[in-house]
Amino acid sequence: MSINLVVALMPEAKPLISHFDLAAVNTRSPLPVFQRDGIRLIVSGIGAAAAAAATGYLFAQQQQRDLAWLNVGVAGHGCLAIGEGRLIHKISEHNSGRNWFPPQTLKLGVASDALNSVSRIERRYAQPQFYDMEAAAYYATACRFSSGELVQCFKIVSDNPSHPVDAVNADTARTLIGAQMKSLDRVVTALSALSDTAIKAVTEPAALDACLSRWSFTVTQQNQLYRLLQRLEILEPAPANKAPDLGHCQSATAVLAALNRQVNQLFVQP
Amino acid sequence: MIDHIYIESGLREHPRVVEIKQRYTSATIVECDRYGEVFNPKAQNFRLQKSRPALILADKPRGRVQQAPAGYGIGGDHHYYFSHMLNCLYDCRYCFLQGMYRSAHYVLFVNYEDFMRDIRTTLAAHPGEDVWFYSGYDCDSLALEPVSRFCDYFLPEFAGLPHAKLELRTKSTQVRGLLKQPAMDNVVVAFSFTPQEVSAALEHKVPSVQKRLDAMLQLQRAGWQLGLRFDPVIYSDNFKQQYRELFAQVFATLDVALLHSVSIGAFRLPKQFFKTLVRLHPHEALFAGPLREEGGMVSYQQSLGTEMIDFCTEELARYIPQALLFPCDYAA
Incomplete structure (x- = not known):
């Protein structure tokens, strides 16, 4: 299994660290990194620059192309109920107007949705889609190191028009992500298997x-x-x-x- | 089969788009501005995507009818191709589409009326002459027929244009649409074949040789003109026996007197496409074989390529008159 998980905040990371039994790698690292058995998790901090930096940092630690990448986090949504989890099939960057379409090749039966990456906390939820602050920067960066099929996002609804973002706290984030661990485990397993397929395809000749x-x-x-x-x-x-x-x-x-x-x-x- | 459908936002009310959406009610619909946003990004892996391609519904704004490459013809002086689709349901290891496109998604251009207008304009540039239009260059003409309804639209249009000759090229057995309408003098349904053993190894998801022959037989009995395309001819240690058996099987099934044309060509690819295919399938025996690069094309080493084509040509001569045979020599 080989996959990199990029998570914005420690409360979001904790259920993943616990579920996959990850251990801290190096306390002197500028960003918190945890790993076990090919699963690496980095806590990026909030926003586009932080997400891009963390993704680049994690790649630099490994120098391995075609690894699987998964951005996990809670996010606002225009209409979905709190706790719903989705893979992301379209990422729009609000500031630039750019769009990315992570290819959906995993056969998991996990639903997918669109996401808008914004630079400030979204409170209007104008569209029936996710709102976050990291996915666009994460995706654009990770796609420099891996093929788009291997770079995915999984978001869980933490706030919507009926449940404003101000009510979201560390406990909420931890609980919401913990509740989606079954789906997340399947995504992690399938995505890392896909990555293994891609990496095996370029096995070097023995001699x-x-x-x-x-x-x-x-x-x-x-x-x-x-x-x-x-x-x-x-x-x-x-x-x-x-x-x-x-x-x-x-x-x-x-x-x-x-x-x-x-x-x-x-x-x-x- | 199709879990995600990407639709250009300007097409959301297009009748063909609405019909396809109704066919795939459980598919997730994703809107994009232009299909290139989904189809063209660099960070895509054709091989990974081929395991679960999506459908992209798009408009083709220009370049709808193109001059066919040299050596693509089956008689006549004027040859063009048009691609209402990009990519194919099947997964043939030798297919140049893998080298040409980064994405394995199926792109269906739904503005058929624009294609037909350009076909009429092209035809009008050659008054009184026969002009060939090939539809299976960037896709399989029939494989996605239940979705595309390509024949439903284009065949009646071609029926009114006797000088416009249409070739449908396919490895599919989707012939129901053709069988429900009268055969047309200006349409040839051309089926591609490699020996069953080669097909099983290299042409993933393609119906067996016998199933395709059964489909051809139905069409022939219904009066449709048929073509045979032994292209690419693939080398193996026992290619002579394999092709001898294939030809025997084919001509034991079909009535040669009713065949329109037979074409033959050895495996060949532009160098850059070949490099991409090797990167996608580095352990594929076909690409490790006796190939050479010359003039920007990768093909079998000259003596071998010539020997294979000569052998197949001689074998074919046992079944068909010379006038039916058209060599495909793209490197020429």
Whole structure:
């Protein structure tokens, strides 16, 4: 399982930390980070800049592309009842007018809704959608590191026209998120499985590191080497696939030529 | 099947949009300003999205009728294509659409009347001449017929334009719409085939060869003109046996005398599309095969490509007259 959770406030994070049994990573970290078994959670603080910074910070800690990302939080809504939880299929940034559409590829039966990211607390709830202050910045940032299918938001209604935002406090946020933990667990599991699929698709050929450490390849040659080794693995799967015999090669160019010959010998000419 | 439908906000009252919404009452409707907001963003993975594509209902404002690529023709001098849809219900590993688009969502352009107006304008530029219009270039012409109602609209329009020749290209068995109306002289329904073994490995969700042949037979009996498209021809160690068996199966089912055309072409892709496909499916054996890049196209190594096409051409000559056969050589 590998997923990054981005949460604005500690009361929102606590039910997740408890449910997934996460432990604090480093008390000197500029932002609180918790993790266990591939699940990482960062507490960003409120607003767009905080969300973007936290997302970037978490990526920098791992340097792994195509990880799953999930922004979890409470939010206002124009009409949904308090406690309702939804994935987000459209994020609009109020200030810029930009829209993002996180692709909904998870087969979970969890309903989805639109969200408007605003820069100030929303009290009018003009549209029948969610209102928050982080999702747009989080999504735009996380999509620099992962494909949109792997970057999702899950929001839970904390306030609406009948229940103003002023009544929301730490206890409310903790309780509301705790009550959605079953859905959240399913989303986390499915999203991290999707990420695993994407990451597995780019497994490096077994002999790559040995070749790179022995011979000096240009960047172009590294790409050629990667693909030739990959083709060998595909065309001659284990156990037939032995490590290529390249011991006699004096240079990277000779390695590539030898691999090319080895690949071409695998084809039965008609 | 369709859980999310994205609709351009300007189309929310369009009759086709209303009808499709009524068909998918449980789908979540998401409005967008332009379909490109959903379809074009960079951070998308075609492969991940293909597991659960959404439907996008959009308007195509321009570029509705395009010149067909060289080598796409099946006789005649003027060849154009038009795409009322982008992307396909099926998941064929070799399909160039994966290299062309970032999204696997199905885009359905609902302004059919505008397409038809442009088709008439294009036809008028070639007075008295036959002009071919291909509908299955960026999509499968028939696979999403129950949703698109493409044939319901376009066939009656083409019925009044005898010089406009329409090719419907498909791997689908959705022929009910065609069977409920009279066959047309200026419409060819062309089915694509690879050997069953290849199809099972590479053409995910595509009906079996026999099911497609059964659909073709129904159409042939109803008087529809049929085309066969052996394109792309795919290499394997025993491709000769596979294609020999495929041709035998096909021509044992269909009446050759009633065939309109047969075309054949080896697997080939623009280099950039090929790179994208390898990135999406790095462990796919097809892309690890005996391929070469030349002139911006990736195809089988020359001697192999020639051998495969020559073999298939000779085999086909046992069943069909030379005049029916059209080679597809995009690299030419």
